[in-house]
Amino acid sequence: MTSIDAAADLAARAMAGERRALASVLTELERQSTLVPQLIRALMPNLGRATTVGFTGPPGAGKSTLVNAIIAMARLQGKRVGVIAVDPSSPLSGGAILGDRVRMTAALDDDGVFVRSLASRGALGGLTPAAVRMIDAFDAAGFDLVLIETVGTGQSEIDIAGIADVRVVLAAPGLGDDMQAMKAGLLEIADIVVVNKADRPGAHATALQIQGALSLRAERSRVPVLETSAVSGSGVAELLAGLDRIGAIRRAEGIQARRRRRALYLIECAARDLVTERLASLAGERRGDLADRILKGETTAGAAAAKLLSGRHDP
Numbered sequence: 001m002t003s004i005d006a007a008a009d010l011a012a013r014a015m016a017g018e019r020r021a022l023a024s025v026l027t028e029l030e031r032q033s034t035l036v037p038q039l040i041r042a043l044m045p046n047l048g049r050a051t052t053v054g055f056t057g058p059p060g061a062g063k064s065t066l067v068n069a070i071i072a073m074a075r076l077q078g079k080r081v082g083v084i085a086v087d088p089s090s091p092l093s094g095g096a097i098l099g100d101r102v103r104m105t106a107a108l109d110d111d112g113v114f115v116r117s118l119a120s121r122g123a124l125g126g127l128t129p130a131a132v133r134m135i136d137a138f139d140a141a142g143f144d145l146v147l148i149e150t151v152g153t154g155q156s157e158i159d160i161a162g163i164a165d166v167r168v169v170l171a172a173p174g175l176g177d178d179m180q181a182m183k184a185g186l187l188e189i190a191d192i193v194v195v196n197k198a199d200r201p202g203a204h205a206t207a208l209q210i211q212g213a214l215s216l217r218a219e220r221s222r223v224p225v226l227e228t229s230a231v232s233g234s235g236v237a238e239l240l241a242g243l244d245r246i247g248a249i250r251r252a253e254g255i256q257a258r259r260r261r262r263a264l265y266l267i268e269c270a271a272r273d274l275v276t277e278r279l280a281s282l283a284g285e286r287r288g289d290l291a292d293r294i295l296k297g298e299t300t301a302g303a304a305a306a307k308l309l310s311g312r313h314d315p
């Protein structure tokens with residue numbers, strides 16, 4: 001078989017519901033293998049069904065637990081759910097734990113659920129772009145919801161938010177850094193804010209605090225703040241309804257517009273990698289020379305950077 005046949009065959013089997021084939025497609029996409037362009041072409045006719053949802057928020061807020069509760073609720077409604085757990089820290093934290101939770105609910109025997117953890121460092125070009133590449137595979141394989149769980153509150157969380165159809169930001173009472181993380185920009189990107197652990201004291205006060213912060217921004221004032229308990233399931237149906245409502249609005253934009261945004265993001269990631277690589281490969285001596293010239297007022301940092309990246313080695 002040629003690689004084109006192999007890619008088409010793999011994609012066809014994934015789209016027909018074969019779980020091992022889907023797992024292989026995801027691995028090819030994660031590794032950014034040479035099969036990726038053929039896979040994308042083979043998956044394309046089946047795209048447009050899925051709503052992608054990004055979950056961000058501080059560690060411990062309950063993202064994994066809430067994702068699991070959403071899976072259970074969505075399955076009752078007959079929806080098929082794919083999960084991408086992005087966890088750059090450790091295979092023993094978020095991603096793997098989420099896998100365990102889902103296993104505990106026996107969802108792994110369920111064809112309507114597929115969980116993929118990105119806990120390894122094997123992903124070329126970073127974990128976030130790897131997750132973004134995987135969205136099409138879940139979509140073409142017939143999943144209605146693709147839930148992406150990120151870890152922490154760093155740049156990659158903001159990045160995921162830029163490409164998900166619906167952005168959910170989680171908070172929970174008793175996490176001291178919550179409001180700080182919120183102020184650091186997470187609230188700006190939220191379509192829905194969830195205060196989880198509503199079964200704990202202080203949840204409602206946290207929700208009011210966040211509502212207050214949101215109301216300071218006129219354009220964000222209509223962002224709903226929901227209270228959920230991922231352990232008891234309270235509020236999860238309302239959250240799922242919110243995902244459906246906002247997802248429908250975003251899907252109306254059309255699949256190509258949304259895929260294009262993802263492709264632009266992937267180019268940006270690849271460009272950043274190239275710049276980093278280029279800088280690393282440049283001799284420290286040359287950078288030292290340029291630094292000296294900045295000190296003498298002979299050039300600017302901007303001009304020096306442009307010169308380094310252009311590869312010109314004139315003095």
Ligand SMILES: Nc1nc2c(ncn2[C@@H]2O[C@H](COP(=O)(O)OP(=O)(O)O)[C@@H](O)[C@H]2O)c(=O)[nH]1
Nearest residue numbers: 059060061062063064065196197198229230231
């Ligand atoms: N009381 C309570 N505990 C929760 C709730 N959701 C999650 N937890 C607990 O909070 C801890 C962190 O949850 P996890 O889902 O791993 O958080 P993540 O780091 O955001 O993915 C775990 O011990 C969960 O059992 C909730 O709604 N209520």
Ligand SMILES: [Mg+2]
Nearest residue numbers: 063064094095
């Ligand atoms: Mg987690």
